Amino acid sequence: MSRASETAYKKIRAFILQGGAEPGMQLTEEKLAEIAGVSRTPVRDAVQRLENEMLLVRSESKRLSVADWSDGEIDEMFTLRAMLERHAAERAASRMDQDSIDQLKAVNGVLKKAINQEAPDVTTFLDSNRKFHDLILERAQSPRLSKMLPALIEQPVVRRTANQYSKADLMQSGQDHDELIAAFAAQDTHWAGAVMTSHIRRAFHTFSAIADGSEE
Amino acid sequence: MSRASETAYKKIRAFILQGGAEPGMQLTEEKLAEIAGVSRTPVRDAVQRLENEMLLVRSESKRLSVADWSDGEIDEMFTLRAMLERHAAERAASRMDQDSIDQLKAVNGVLKKAINQEAPDVTTFLDSNRKFHDLILERAQSPRLSKMLPALIEQPVVRRTANQYSKADLMQSGQDHDELIAAFAAQDTHWAGAVMTSHIRRAFHTFSAIADGSEE
DNA sequence: CGACCTTCTATTGTATACAATTACGGCTCG
DNA sequence: CGAGCCGTAATTGTATACAATAGAAGGTCG
Numbered sequence: 222m223s224r225a226s227e228t229a230y231k232k233i234r235a236f237i238l239q240g241g242a243e244p245g246m247q248l249t250e251e252k253l254a255e256i257a258g259v260s261r262t263p264v265r266d267a268v269q270r271l272e273n274e275m276l277l278v279r280s281e282s283k284r285l286s287v288a289d290w291s292d293g294e295i296d297e298m299f300t301l302r303a304m305l306e307r308h309a310a311e312r313a314a315s316r317m318d319q320d321s322i323d324q325l326k327a328v329n330g331v332l333k334k335a336i337n338q339e340a341p342d343v344t345t346f347l348d349s350n351r352k353f354h355d356l357i358l359e360r361a362q363s364p365r366l367s368k369m370l371p372a373l374i375e376q377p378v379v380r381r382t383a384n385q386y387s388k389a390d391l392m393q394s395g396q397d398h399d400e401l402i403a404a405f406a407a408q409d410t411h412w413a414g415a416v417m418t419s420h421i422r423r424a425f426h427t428f429s430a431i432a433d434g435s436e437e
Numbered sequence: 438m439s440r441a442s443e444t445a446y447k448k449i450r451a452f453i454l455q456g457g458a459e460p461g462m463q464l465t466e467e468k469l470a471e472i473a474g475v476s477r478t479p480v481r482d483a484v485q486r487l488e489n490e491m492l493l494v495r496s497e498s499k500r501l502s503v504a505d506w507s508d509g510e511i512d513e514m515f516t517l518r519a520m521l522e523r524h525a526a527e528r529a530a531s532r533m534d535q536d537s538i539d540q541l542k543a544v545n546g547v548l549k550k551a552i553n554q555e556a557p558d559v560t561t562f563l564d565s566n567r568k569f570h571d572l573i574l575e576r577a578q579s580p581r582l583s584k585m586l587p588a589l590i591e592q593p594v595v596r597r598t599a600n601q602y603s604k605a606d607l608m609q610s611g612q613d614h615d616e617l618i619a620a621f622a623a624q625d626t627h628w629a630g631a632v633m634t635s636h637i638r639r640a641f642h643t644f645s646a647i648a649d650g651s652e653e
Numbered sequence: 654c655g656a657c658c659t660t661c662t663a664t665t666g667t668a669t670a671c672a673a674t675t676a677c678g679g680c681t682c683g
Numbered sequence: 684c685g686a687g688c689c690g691t692a693a694t695t696g697t698a699t700a701c702a703a704t705a706g707a708a709g710g711t712c713g
Binding site: 654655656657658659660661662663664665666667668669670671672673674675676677678679680681682683 | 684685686687688689690691692693694695696697698699700701702703704705706707708709710711712713
Binding site: 223262265266269270273275283294297298300301304305308363364365368369373 | 439478481482485486489491499510513514516517520521524579580581582584585589
């Protein structure tokens with residue numbers, strides 16, 4: 222999208238993800254325009270996108286607020302994400318080529334390097350992780366999936382707990398990715414789908430454990 | 438959404454679905470504003486929604502055109518729809534109550550009545566069919582699903598071929614619905630999921646046969 | 654004292670004017 | 684005659700002003 226719209230989207234998104242606003246908190250378009258440094262027009266574009274990702278919700282009468290998800294909704298999000306990412310992995314497996322495999326290896330190399338230190342570099346991890354999944358999505362060659370999945374991945378709650386992941390958790394992710402790459406190399410759609418499913422399901426339970434622990 | 442935005446959405450959507458514009462055809466925001474009878478501002482809102490549903494696409498540089506889907510994309514859409522509707526049916530099955538079952542029965546009654554005539558009333562069929570699936574979606578109680586699925590259901594291509602469905606095809610749909618209702622009554626998630634899957638998959642193949650036949 | 658109505662304010666929705674960008678057509682120069 | 688460039692027209696993007704609507708506050712009447 223165009224410049225102002227795009228920056229508005231990014232800034233508002235970052236604002237929410239970095240906890241600039243509590244879940245449930247009301248926001249006016251004008252406030253958001255101020256934050257983004259643009260007028261209300263591009264803000265409205267951005268807001269619509271964020272509504273679609275369900276990061277923002279419109280209360281009964283058109284007033285904006287930061288989404289506040291129940292445990293049930295978060296569960297459902299992971300379930301949907303697992304379904305769709307599994308499908309993406311299956312499609313990718315049957316369309317894989319050497320070049321993409323090399324890229325996946327490279328990205329996962331960076332990811333593993335980022336966590337194989339005393340103080341794991343979580344930012345780089347998250348970044349590489351996203352790149353890894355994006356590459357698979359790209360290989361899946363499904364415009365629909367490419368439109369639907371992104372809305373499910375960067376969940377503020379997840380990001381907020383990212384720093385609490387143990388080194389073991391992060392390393393397990395790296396290993397999952399390695400196995401995914403093996404499945405891709407073998408062009409085994411079932412294998413790839415299964416690995417992806419457990420990758421996401423595990424992430425869910427790891428997340429749940431952390432969230433439950435830090436809640437009280 | 439608000440009045441002008443909403444009417445713009447509906448009118449533009451109807452315009453496309455009823456074949457007012459060929460796939461691939463370029464449209465300007467101004468033309469759409471004219472069609473909808475509102476200014477460009479609400480049109481842009483509507484356009485963004487339609488882009489999300491992939492009924493409109495933005496070409497390299499911001500110019501709008503009517504989406505033109507390849508066979509592969511249509512295939513993929515049915516696959517995704519099958520996945521998501523199956524999931525919706527499973528969730529609905531475990532949350533079903535007598536009231537909803539009664540409603541489903543009533544709607545399917547109308548549907549069957551509409552096709553049990555010499556000249557099946559396809560419009561009423563499509564309408565009841567949508568209502569039926571909407572009721573299930575509602576029972577599934579998943580905001581995410583409710584946001585994602587609608588974009589996959591009313592496909593212009595499908596609508597365009599609707600009049601060519603045989604009476605047998607339509608009656609089979611009615612029977613599928615009856616079996617779904619039975620699965621819901623039994624609260625058997627697997628059963629409901631399986632029936633929904635074959636319901637959608639069959640619809641896909643019925644559609645494909647018609648599309649292939651009328652193409653050349 | 655409380656409920657309801659009224660008025661005023663805050664917020665969202667729409668239109669329009671203008672800015673920026675992109676496509677198109679013609680022109681020149683090789 | 685063709686390729687590349689420039690200028691103009693068309694289209695999208697942004698800002699702002701105004702309209703419509705919902706919420707809040709205060710005042711009156713029972």
